[in-house]
Structures are given as C-alpha cells and as structure tokens.
Amino acid sequence: MAMDSSTCLDTSLSLFDLNMNPLLCSDGNHPVTTKKELRSDFIDVGTTMISPKEQADVLVEELNRMVEENKKLSEMLMVMCENYNTLQNHLMDLMSTKNPNKGSPSAAAISKKRKAAGSEDNTNNNDRVIGGYAESSSSEEADWCNKKPSTEESKSKISRVYVQTEPSDNRLVVKDGYQWRKYGQKVTRDNPSPRAYFKCSFAPTCPVKKKVQRSVEDQSVLVATYEGEHNHPHPSQTEAILGSNRGATLGSVPCSASISSSGPTITLDLTQRGTTTHGVKRSSPEIDQSSPVFQQFLIEQMASNLSKDPSFKSALAAAISGRIFPHSLVNK
DNA sequence: CGTGTTTGACCCGCGC
DNA sequence: GCGCGGGTCAAACACG
Numbered sequence: 001m002a003m004d005s006s007t008c009l010d011t012s013l014s015l016f017d018l019n020m021n022p023l024l025c026s027d028g029n030h031p032v033t034t035k036k037e038l039r040s041d042f043i044d045v046g047t048t049m050i051s052p053k054e055q056a057d058v059l060v061e062e063l064n065r066m067v068e069e070n071k072k073l074s075e076m077l078m079v080m081c082e083n084y085n086t087l088q089n090h091l092m093d094l095m096s097t098k099n100p101n102k103g104s105p106s107a108a109a110i111s112k113k114r115k116a117a118g119s120e121d122n123t124n125n126n127d128r129v130i131g132g133y134a135e136s137s138s139s140e141e142a143d144w145c146n147k148k149p150s151t152e153e154s155k156s157k158i159s160r161v162y163v164q165t166e167p168s169d170n171r172l173v174v175k176d177g178y179q180w181r182k183y184g185q186k187v188t189r190d191n192p193s194p195r196a197y198f199k200c201s202f203a204p205t206c207p208v209k210k211k212v213q214r215s216v217e218d219q220s221v222l223v224a225t226y227e228g229e230h231n232h233p234h235p236s237q238t239e240a241i242l243g244s245n246r247g248a249t250l251g252s253v254p255c256s257a258s259i260s261s262s263g264p265t266i267t268l269d270l271t272q273r274g275t276t277t278h279g280v281k282r283s284s285p286e287i288d289q290s291s292p293v294f295q296q297f298l299i300e301q302m303a304s305n306l307s308k309d310p311s312f313k314s315a316l317a318a319a320i321s322g323r324i325f326p327h328s329l330v331n332k
Numbered sequence: 333c334g335t336g337t338t339t340g341a342c343c344c345g346c347g348c
Numbered sequence: 349g350c351g352c353g354g355g356t357c358a359a360a361c362a363c364g
Contacts (some may be wrong), residue, residue, distance in 0.1 A: 038360065043359095049354075074360070183356070183358095184356060184357080186353090186355070186356095188353075188354070189352085189353065189354090195355095197355070197356075209355095211355095266351090
C-alpha cells in the first residue's frame with residue numbers, strides 16, 4: 001500500500017540525511033563527524049609534525065571520540081526505530097478504521113482449488129501496479145496458505161511485491177535490501193517466464209523464501225512473492241548508520257525509490273518487521289531493538305562493515321601513513 | 333579457495 | 349496407481 005511506502009520512505013530519508021549531512025548528536029551539541037570528515041581530520045593531523053607519544057595520544061583520543069559517536073549513532077537509530085514503530089502503529093489504526101473488513105478473505109477465496117490458482121498472476125483483479133510497484137490483496141495468499149497447511153508460523157506470512165523493471169532486463173532480481181541466495185529456477189505451466197527461488201542468506205537461520213517471476217500480462221513487471229518473516233533486522237538498519245555513501249548500501253535502504261543507484265527499479269519491502277500487507281496487522285513477535293541482543297548485533301555489524309569498507313580502510317591507511325611518514329603524505 | 337549461480341534430478345502433493 | 353506440476357536438492361560451474 002502506498003501509505004506503507006510513504007511511512008517507510010520518510011524513515012529512509014532520515015537515514016539518508018544521516019548519511020549525507022553532519023548531524024547534531026542526540027545531545028544536540030556535538031556534531032557527528034562523517035567518515036569524510038574523519039578522513040580530513042586524519043590528514044590534517046598527519047601533516048603536522050608531532051612526537052610519536054603525542055601521535056599515540058591523538059590516536060587514542062580519536063578512537064575514543066569515534067566510540068562515543070558510535071554510541072550516539074546507535075542511540076539515534078534506536079530513537080528512529082521507535083519513531084518508525086509509532087508511525088507504523090498510527091498507520092495501522094488509520095487503516096483499520098478505514099477498511100475494517102479488508103484482509104479477511106472470503107471462504108470462497110480460501111477454498112479455491114489449486115487448479116484455479118494456475119493463472120494467479122493475471123486473474124487476481126485486486127492486484128494493481130501502482131507507480132512501479134504494488135502489493136497483492138488477500139485471496140491468492142490465502143490460497144497459498146491452504147496449499148501447504150502451515151506447520152510453522154512463518155508459513156503464513158506471505159506478501160507479494162510488484163516491481164517495474166526494464167523489459168530488456170532478463171535478471172530476476174528484486175532489490176529489497178536483503179541478501180538472497182538463489183536455489184532453484186523453474187518454468188511453470190501458466191507462465192512462459194521462469195520462476196526463480198531464493199532463500200534469505202543474511203542470517204543462516206532465516207526462514208524467509210522469495211519467488212520471483214515476470215508477470216504474464218506485462219513482462220516488464222517482476223512479481224516477487226515473499227514467504228515467512230525475517231528473524232533478523234533489515235541489513236540497512238545497520239549499514240545505513242555507518243554513513244556509507246556507497247551505492248550498494250544506498251540501494252539496500254528499504255523503499256529506496258528516490259536514492260537507488262541502479263536505474264528505475266522501485267522496490268517496496270513488505271517483509272520488514274512491523275510492516276503490514278492487505279491492511280491486516282501482523283501479529284508476529286517483533287525484535288526488541290532496545291534489547292542487549294539487538295544492540296550487540298548492531299555493534300557486530302558496525303564493526304564488520306567498517307572493516308569491509310574500502311574507503312574506511314583507505315582513510316585509516318592514510319591516517320596511519322600520515323603519522324608514520326608525514327612527508328610522504330604531504331608529497332601526495 | 334570460498335561463495336553464489338545454474339540446472340537437471342528428485343520428491344511430494346494433487347487430480348483423475 | 350499414474351501422470352503432472354511445483355518446489356527443493358545438490359553437483360557442476362563461474363567468478364572474484
């Protein structure tokens with residue numbers, strides 16, 4: 001639904017601002033130093049002639065400052081997540097008062113036979129492509145649930161995302177920020193386009209699966225069907241706060257229509273925790289973002305991503321070389 | 333060499 | 349029981 005998108009987009013843009021601009025810390029006094037600024041800080045220090053002892057002190061001081069900023073960024077993330085949840089709940093209330101009956105499929109729809117589902121992509125009149133993406137309504141999903149009587153809770157969490165792509169783009173790729181491993185491809189009877197099967201590979205234990213297939217009616221539209229719920233935070237929740245300006249990271253921000261670097265693809269992540277589909281409030285257990293486990297996860301992700309970030313490495317290398325070989329840096 | 337993708341084989345549920 | 353079709357597995361392959 002578009003409302004979800006706008007809510008999500010709002011949060012994403014906040015993240016984007018977080019990445020691009022030196023913001024004030026939560027105490028409102030100390031500006032958060034971006035990675036770019038850090039690099040220039042290093043160079044500035046590196047070009048001045050100071051003793052090794054002082055250099056070590058400066059390094060320690062710098063490290064402490066970064067740790068402090070890291071803490072503050074984490075706090076900001078927590079606040080933002082809370083705001084997101086508040087907005088989401090507000091939206092739920094609005095949607096439930098507007099469409100009290102939506103999301104409760106009729107018994108007829110539920111009892112649809114498997115054969116009737118054969119033309120699922122072009123018979124569901126409730127599905128509409130809206131501005132490049134759309135989400136499905138309930139009937140097909142209820143049918144899906146019926147096909148496989150759920151033995152696990154996650155089986156019942158099914159959503160569908162429509163993504164407008166270039167007709168010439170033959171890849172069955174729907175960018176939603178998560179990491180997916182393809183484990184199969186099949187040509188189905190009702191659709192000449194192959195259907196690709198993906199599993200979430202961000203967390204080894206994540207049960208979420210995704211099916212991607214081109215729409216029968218419009219070959220430029222990819223239909224991504226998500227099954228299950230992620231048991232881990234969205235990768236962008238940890239990557240975004242690192243202030244990385246890399247395209248890959250930006251592309252992983254949910255609802256990234258305005259900032260995606262990969263062409264006209266517009267993705268709407270309906271699988272995110274707390275997100276609803278079909279106007280039905282999800283009842284799955286939510287990840288407590290204030291929990292020590294979540295915070296530990298965040299810290300580990302930050303450390304991991306920082307260590308992988310080539311620009312951070314080069315900045316660090318420049319800073320170190322600037323201190324050890326100040327002249328060589330000046331000559332550059 | 334590790335990781336991800338491809339693709340044919342296999343499994344299983346459903347309809348006849 | 350058999351055939352069909354969707355979903356999954358796993359060996360082979362590609363790539364960085």
